[in-house]
Amino acid sequence: MIRNLLCMTAPVREGVDIPCHELGPAGAHPAVALVAGLHGDEINGIFILSRLADFLGAVEGRCYPTLRLARRVLIIPAVNVLGVNQRTRTWPFDKTDINRMFPGSTIGETTQRIAYAVLEATKRAEFRIDIHTAGIDFEDLPQVRLYEPSQEEREAAHWFGLPAILERSLSPVFTTTLKHSWKVWPGRSFLLRVGQGGTVQLEHCQRVFRALVEFLGKAGVLEGVQLSNEDEETCYFDRTCCHGVYATKAGTFVSDRPVGRWVAAGQEMGYIYDSFNGNIVERVVAPVSGLLTGMRRHPLLFEGDLLLQVNRKM
Structure with missing residues (x-):
């Protein structure tokens, strides 16, 4: 089911909606929440999550008889919808960075209200995944980023099967991000970095799509997944x-x-x-x-x- 996470009016045009997908059995809270497009130039994540929503919708429609969505999944493919449409990283109206507005507010600026709505929808999920890319000048290997993780997060990070898990220090500049706001809630949170901003790198996207399906299988959310037997090494790198x-x-x-x-x-x-x-x-x-x-x-x-x-x- 597609619904609007937030509907906003605009001064001289039609309103702006932020759509999301709710899939799987009904429940008070999603088992997995996936977010992308906090920055409007991070197209890889938007493409991956839109394709994942289509795939899980097909699973619900019984197009894959061997698969069953056992638990609820929430997918927000593009938070910064105006930035995506205008090909800008920030929210176009006031040039603010949505991922520096958390935990947000119901009575603040537009981007603070967006941040609040995203956090409220995702914070109670057992697993939370935020997908980003590097900037338009740099390319990152698909990887899992952990910031001062719990041991449970370190262990579950291997479920993606991506080639690199990077543990990093939590810089003060990250304290107003979605990932940091998740930390005060029970559950496990992950940040994925995928490729380069401003473009779709199909090989990277396909790799991360498969990683997300594998993760959902190992988390018991998507039943019937044939888990990979490939011997690709996942390496864990700490900050040193x-x-x-x-x-x-x-x-x-x-x-x-x-x-x-x-x-x-x-x-x-x-x-x-x-x-x-x-x-x-x-x-x-x-x-x-x-x-x-x-x-x-x-x-x-x-x-x-x-x-x-x-x-x-x-």
């Missing part, structure tokens, strides 16, 4: 494992290295060229041996910009 490489000079960065590959310390990862005369001004190498989990994709850069991230095994 991440090594970033930053540009020491401005210029044009060029690299053909795909994320998700294991690299050796000192391995060539790309070059920074002088943007006008074409000379190589810096050779970029891997700082340690490990998994390449992120890579800059926009070629133009300033000194100090992040070029790549490598996570070494613990």
Whole structure:
């Protein structure tokens, strides 16, 4: 069933609605809540959750006789609906970041009311998943991000079967995010990072779609899932494992290295060229041996910009 999570009026146009999907048996609270599109340029997550809603709707319609949706699932594919339509990261009207407005308020600014409605709909779920991408300049390997997790969250993070689980410190700038607001409620919360903003990267999206189906199977929400027997390694990296490489000079960065590959310390990862005369001004190498989990994709850069991230095994 599709319903509107929130309906808002607008000054000189028709109202703005934020739709969501409620699937599975009726219940007081969803077993799993999935959210994407808090930022309007994070198209991968929106595409993944819209496809997941279609798939679970087909399961309910008995298009897959071996599958049964045993528990309720709530899916909000796109929170920042105006940002998506106008291809902007923030809420277009006042340029605020919805993911810096939590826990929100019923009497605050528009984005605070949106944040409040999203939190109220999702906070009591047993499992909560927030999907993001990197910015438009950077590509992240599909990964699970944990911030000061419980042991139960560390264990359940492996249910996705994604190649990397990254545990990170909780920065003060994250205290007004949806993920942080979930922490005070019982249950397990996860943040998935998928690819690059502003585009749909089909291979990444297909991988995460399969990961979500696998997760729903292992959580007992979707019965009949044939769980993967593939031997792809899931690596757990704590905050000491991440090594970033930053540009020491401005210029044009060029690299053909795909994320998700294991690299050796000192391995060539790309070059920074002088943007006008074409000379190589810096050779970029891997700082340690490990998994390449992120890579800059926009070629133009300033000194100090992040070029790549490598996570070494613990």
